[in-house]
Amino acid sequence: MDLSALRAPVSDDLQAVDELILKRLQSNVVLINQIGHYIVGSGGKRLRPLLVLLAARACGYRGKRHIDMAAIVEFIHTATLLHDDVVDGSELRRNRDTANAVWGNEASVLVGDFLYSRAFEMMVDLGLMRVMDVLSHATNRIAEGEVLQLLNTHDPDTDETRYMEVIERKTATLFEAGTQLGAVLSQVPREVEDQLAAYGLHLGIAFQLVDDALDYDSDSDTIGKHIGDDLEEGKPTLPLIRAMAVGSEQQRSMLHKAIEEGGRGRIDKVVAAIVETDALSYTAQLAKQHAAWACEALQGLPESDAKRSLLATAEFAVARRY
Numbered sequence: 001m002d003l004s005a006l007r008a009p010v011s012d013d014l015q016a017v018d019e020l021i022l023k024r025l026q027s028n029v030v031l032i033n034q035i036g037h038y039i040v041g042s043g044g045k046r047l048r049p050l051l052v053l054l055a056a057r058a059c060g061y062r063g064k065r066h067i068d069m070a071a072i073v074e075f076i077h078t079a080t081l082l083h084d085d086v087v088d089g090s091e092l093r094r095n096r097d098t099a100n101a102v103w104g105n106e107a108s109v110l111v112g113d114f115l116y117s118r119a120f121e122m123m124v125d126l127g128l129m130r131v132m133d134v135l136s137h138a139t140n141r142i143a144e145g146e147v148l149q150l151l152n153t154h155d156p157d158t159d160e161t162r163y164m165e166v167i168e169r170k171t172a173t174l175f176e177a178g179t180q181l182g183a184v185l186s187q188v189p190r191e192v193e194d195q196l197a198a199y200g201l202h203l204g205i206a207f208q209l210v211d212d213a214l215d216y217d218s219d220s221d222t223i224g225k226h227i228g229d230d231l232e233e234g235k236p237t238l239p240l241i242r243a244m245a246v247g248s249e250q251q252r253s254m255l256h257k258a259i260e261e262g263g264r265g266r267i268d269k270v271v272a273a274i275v276e277t278d279a280l281s282y283t284a285q286l287a288k289q290h291a292a293w294a295c296e297a298l299q300g301l302p303e304s305d306a307k308r309s310l311l312a313t314a315e316f317a318v319a320r321r322y
Helices: 003-024 030-040 047-058 065-088 099-103 105-126 129-152 160-186 190-214 238-246 249-261 267-276 279-296 305-319
Strands: none
Touching (some): 003 030, 003 047, 030 065, 030 099, 030 105, 047 065, 065 105, 065 129, 065 160, 099 105, 160 190, 160 238, 190 305, 238 249, 238 279, 249 267, 267 279, 279 305
């Protein structure tokens, strides 16, 4: 199933979200408009706002506040992308130059701050303390995840536990908050809210695991960034961690140096070690397990087109090549 099929139950809602995003991006500071429109219009999957909309509809929501909620989540996500690219020194995202490559680090950081603050303005407009509670906690955990990832950078002793803690906080937390908030808006029992949150958490973990595998098993035209970006930045992601755990002594020594020093100088040897140790298969299997747990969390929901799209989104997350 492709993204267009996943979006079908909420296609009108997604159009309304895009319109709201463009409206709330407006600022009388020209540079904010330029960078904001550049990154929001750069061809992202809009997966997080999609999840907000589907979660709300799967819980029987019939109002309009889920449009605002989806836009808020997308603004927060976009802000994290701007900040991530500065921290990582990235020059390519979604087959386009990153904002920091075009306008510089200072402008990218400050516009990211603008998007964060605009998201919180919109939260206040909703007037729901539960929404502010969930998202303030989520943004705090995302920041913690970023710092943890920074501590792991160029550290070959990073193990699977430390890695999973990073991706749970840095990536999965916003998935979790988005699906949970779809339930919050629907005013369903807390048990159902927790089930939607669990779905989002496991889906987010699966999504990041696949992203990290694709960094060593795809091409830049497909994934929209340079192959081996994680290695160049010294990030010990699961394919590297697994290869070090089960590889030969020679492979472990080579991977140890590759993580410590960063760069792409050893990329061919690194990819060979990852393939020879079945580290990509290991990563893919873990992603499939988390996708399965995500689907299990939805068992108590009544059947609907929105629920079926949520289930299919979990399949898409692990089957995709981009």
